[in-house]
Amino acid sequence: MSSANAVVMGCVTTLSADHFVPFYASLRSSGFDGHTCVIVARTKPRDQAQLQELVDEIVLVDERYPQVVPGVALRGMLWTKRTRGLRRHFPTACRWYCRARHVRPGGEAANGLELRLQGLQSLRYDCYRRYLRERPEFTHVLISDLRDVVFQGDPFVDPPTGLEVFLEEPESTFAVDGFNRRWIDDLYGSAGVQTLGSQTVSCSGVTCGTREAMLAYLDAMCEEVDQHLPPLGAHDQAIHNWLLYHGGLGEPAIVANGYGRVLTMGEQRTVDVAPDGRVLNRDGTVPPVLHQYDRHVDLAPRLLAGLGS
Numbered sequence: 001m002s003s004a005n006a007v008v009m010g011c012v013t014t015l016s017a018d019h020f021v022p023f024y025a026s027l028r029s030s031g032f033d034g035h036t037c038v039i040v041a042r043t044k045p046r047d048q049a050q051l052q053e054l055v056d057e058i059v060l061v062d063e064r065y066p067q068v069v070p071g072v073a074l075r076g077m078l079w080t081k082r083t084r085g086l087r088r089h090f091p092t093a094c095r096w097y098c099r100a101r102h103v104r105p106g107g108e109a110a111n112g113l114e115l116r117l118q119g120l121q122s123l124r125y126d127c128y129r130r131y132l133r134e135r136p137e138f139t140h141v142l143i144s145d146l147r148d149v150v151f152q153g154d155p156f157v158d159p160p161t162g163l164e165v166f167l168e169e170p171e172s173t174f175a176v177d178g179f180n181r182r183w184i185d186d187l188y189g190s191a192g193v194q195t196l197g198s199q200t201v202s203c204s205g206v207t208c209g210t211r212e213a214m215l216a217y218l219d220a221m222c223e224e225v226d227q228h229l230p231p232l233g234a235h236d237q238a239i240h241n242w243l244l245y246h247g248g249l250g251e252p253a254i255v256a257n258g259y260g261r262v263l264t265m266g267e268q269r270t271v272d273v274a275p276d277g278r279v280l281n282r283d284g285t286v287p288p289v290l291h292q293y294d295r296h297v298d299l300a301p302r303l304l305a306g307l308g309s
Helices: 017-029 045-054 071-082 087-100 108-118 124-133 178-196 211-225 233-245 299-306
Strands: 006-013 035-041 057-060 140-144 149-151 163-167 202-210 253-255 262-264 289-291
Touching (some): 017 035, 017 149, 035 045, 071 108, 087 108, 124 140, 140 289, 163 262, 202 262, 202 289, 211 233
Parallel strands (some): 006 035, 035 057, 262 289
Antiparallel strands (some): 140 202, 163 202
16 A cells, blocks of 8 residues: 555654654655654744654644643642652642632643643644544544654555554553553552453554544544543553453454564563564564664664664
């Protein structure tokens, strides 16, 4: 398949555009000939200008999330987040404020607060959905983290036929992975942790599918995100997995790590590398998408040099 009718989407909040050069340089050198779009908020003009040189289209969404919460309250919550010894109380302080001021989950005040506290991570799903609804020409979609992803090939050379979600390493279950266990516990309680305990974590950082399947996925994610108060941030991964293992995403293709188009490398103890320097799946194939490659500090510089980034 030609990837001309495909779109690769990501989001940027506050970080310098330099962080995203490897993603876009490697994507273009992979043979991908589709469209690139990045959702941008709270980013300096010079970084916006640099992003415009890297991608086909940037969508600025700051005006979509006005600051409704008074500045003194916002500064207090951010101070709690940044102060050693108080950080663990940050989520509780935010939720106390929201309940005291009757901030409604999914409402304007909640979303504006979420952007300023945590960025676009949990808000991105609605941004992607709005964009796709207005661009019917795209038949296939990949949504991805940007900072820690590079490409070894065109991600659409073998096009998805529905929604594809990607597992982490088999031993990365909710019973043993501290971060994912905490995120589930925060949103769904200890009973939720027990429900998912033996399941392998699916990484929400990269997801792909046909247009119809992706829109259905984004609808489900947005509906569930809107049930929770800020701060969410990385809790979008808990929502992704909760829906996945409770049937909320229909019947997606659940791809084991090391056997598909995305290799999630963060928890890999060893990485197979071909003589030509490309990273290999467990089955010997070359995954087009490498996620969390930067966790391997010896491999990452050589990998980037080989990709021309």
